[in-house]
Structures are given as C-alpha cells and as structure tokens.
Amino acid sequence: MTEDAAGSPAGRTRRRGAALEEAILSAAADELAEAGYAGLTMDRVAARAGTNKNAIYRRWPNRLALGVAAYRRLTTTISPDDTGDLRGDVLALLRQANRYWSSPQGAILRELFAAAGGASELLEQLQDRSGDDAAAPWLTVLERALARGEVAPEALTPRVATVAMVLLRNEFVVRGVPTAPDDVLVEIVDEVYLPLVRRRAPARN
Amino acid sequence: MTEDAAGSPAGRTRRRGAALEEAILSAAADELAEAGYAGLTMDRVAARAGTNKNAIYRRWPNRLALGVAAYRRLTTTISPDDTGDLRGDVLALLRQANRYWSSPQGAILRELFAAAGGASELLEQLQDRSGDDAAAPWLTVLERALARGEVAPEALTPRVATVAMVLLRNEFVVRGVPTAPDDVLVEIVDEVYLPLVRRRAPARN
C-alpha cells in the first residue's frame, strides 16, 4: 500500500511522464490487490493516483491493458527447492504453484486470464508467470535428476517438463476450485509426471 | 435459426412455463451463435423471443447463467474414430478437439469459461464437453489399445487418459491461439501422450 492520494493536489508539483506513469501503475496495483480485477475501476485508480482518467487513457488503451500492466508489479519469482530426489523436487514445485494460484495474486491472475480471453498480446505479458518462462524451474529440476540418472534425456523439453503444471492449472480452469487438494497434486505427480519423465523403454513405432 | 420474433405478439396466445422457457433458450442460443457471449444482451434475447426481460430473470439469475444454459443446446457430441492403431486414434481425437475449440462454438465455450471464472456451479454445466464426460472417448480408445497390448493398464484412468486434451486446451488458454497448429498436436501425442500410456518399465521409486 502506497500513500492514498499522494497529498493534496495543491501542494505538489505537477508530475509528468515516467513519474506519473509510476504513480498510476502503483495505484492500479494497490487497487488490484484490494479489490481484484473485477473491482478495478478507472475512476478509482485515477483518484488514488491523484490524477484523472485522461492521463490513464493516454497510456493504456483500456482497463484490461492497465490491469495486466499493474499485475506485473505484484509478481514475485519462484525458485525450485532441492530436496535431493526427483519426486520431492517435483512435488515441492507443484505445491508452490498450487499455493500461488490459490493466493490472492493467483486469483487476480486468473481473472486477468479470463478477461484477456484469447487476446494474445496481453496473454504474452502474463506468460512470465505461467508460460514458457515458467518452464525454467521445471527444467532445472529435471537437469538435476538427469545428472542422477533418474530421468530420460528426452524429458528435457518445455512441453514435457511443464506437464504437471499444466495439469494443475487445468484443475483451476475447468473445475474452478479455489485451491487444489494435495492428493490431486500427488496423483498428478505419481500417475502422470513421474511415469512420463523417468527413464523408459525405447518407444516402438 | 428459429423464427425471429415468433410472429406479432398480438396474434398469438400467451405462452407460459415450458413453452416460454423453450422460446427464450432458443432465442438465446441463436444470439449466442450470431454474436457470441460478449454480444448476448438480455434485451435482445427478450426481443427475439418475443417477450421481455422479466420472463428471463424469473428463470435465470443473470446473463451468465442464461448463456451457459443456452450454450448447452449448441452442443454436439463427438465419437472416437477407429483407425486401427493407438497413435492414429489419439491423433484423430485430438484433431477433433482442436477443430471444436477452433470453431465458433468453441470460441463461445471459451468465452463462457472465461466469464464463469471459477464459479463451479456453472462450470459444472459446461463440463460435458471438456470435463470428466469428455474422458469417455479417450478411455474407449485406450481400451481398444489395451486389448491390442499397446498400452499399460495403469493408463486407464481419467487423469491419464485425458492428458493430451488438457495439454491442448492449455494452448488455447495460455497462448490465446485461435487454432492450434497440427505440429503441436503431433508433438503432444509423440512427446507426451504415447510415451505416457504405452506399456512401460515398472516404476522404481
């Protein structure tokens, strides 16, 4: 939470450019955090930033674009634990993902995904958290496991590496659960992910 | 497309109950098909059904609920081909799914999913097409393959059976593509699905 209206508009020099943009984004992020995307209104963002809607619309074409931009500053990075074995690492990562999507921030992310509904330019900006970039920790975990001989080398592709995460996201999208029960995570890991990535008999065909 | 306003309101006996409900749903489905969920307005549905908003709100609590109800009558069922081998069956099924999600109906489904955004009661009603019911054709295909000795028996669970479909849906949700390129489907099948379901070395742990 930053300061509310940044003091009385009288006693402050008029902000421009980057400074104002900062203030708007910051206000929008605060509003997002408090009320979610559904509760993000342009009037309130303007008021909170101590400016008006014009200044916002000069920078972002619409509410959604502002929402996406503001979301990016709520974001934290995740790093994979090292539990010493593949199953432990994978479960840990999946639990992190589950916690994130269950968190208020995760709820906002889901709202934005829903609102973007296929607008790829905007979805791209959200991908840091769930798209290709999110493959990195999974690949890290698999690399460690590969060194220990636990996985097949073919598993080291983004498509394969992120399967567990994708399946988990599916729970949220399709079932609308607020949080996925832990046994679902375990099931995903044991029934799908481990059998998939572990060293396996050479494919016929 | 059914008739537009069902004749002049004067020359018709006043409809009630089921008959009216039918007319509303039918009008809503037509509107959905023409304008998508985004373009579905209560006023227009009412006008098209030759009634008024009250009659609608007496039956559905809000626009989304009406949209979901109307969607269900746009829906067609899919049946798995039998190409004779597992890879062919799976690819065929996945291509069907891709075509569906790329179709206008698929676009509507995606809009509704987005608008429902976690309202489980409504999501449930959409699951016929993408949730557990959709597992049935995959299980059928796997059963056939099991009989031929192509897959491991552990693969016959909904979670495992639907992995390919879930991965494909993910492409739509995360990337916002209007349609998934065929090589993505092939990749999903060859890199993930087949290695997963095929008879495999017993898991160590």
Added chain:
DNA sequence: AGTTTTAAGGTACTCCAAGTACCCTATTTG
C-alpha cells in the same frame, strides 16, 4: 361459471462504469 392465484407483457427506471470531449494550465523544449 366465477373467483383467486400465478405468471406473462409492457414500460420505464436506476445504477454503474467505460470511454470521450473539451477546455484550461503547468511544464518542458528550443
């Protein structure tokens, strides 16, 4: 048949928020 109850029809309204228009003024640029 007449009476009561139920639900449809008609219409007008409130409410809310997005996006726009305009004009005035402070700041920067040159």
Added chain:
DNA sequence: CAAATAGGGTACTTGGAGTACCTTAAAACT
C-alpha cells in the same frame, strides 16, 4: 520568452445489467 506538449478538472455519452411496478391473460380452484 514563445511554442509545443502533456497533465488537470469536469462533465458528458453510451450501453447494458438488473429492478420496480402495474396491467392482463391464463390456470387452478371451489
């Protein structure tokens, strides 16, 4: 110091969801 740029203030339009309320047709009841 002038011109150009961009912020501030404010009021407005638009559009659609949801509501209120009254009138009237059709059922249900007796």
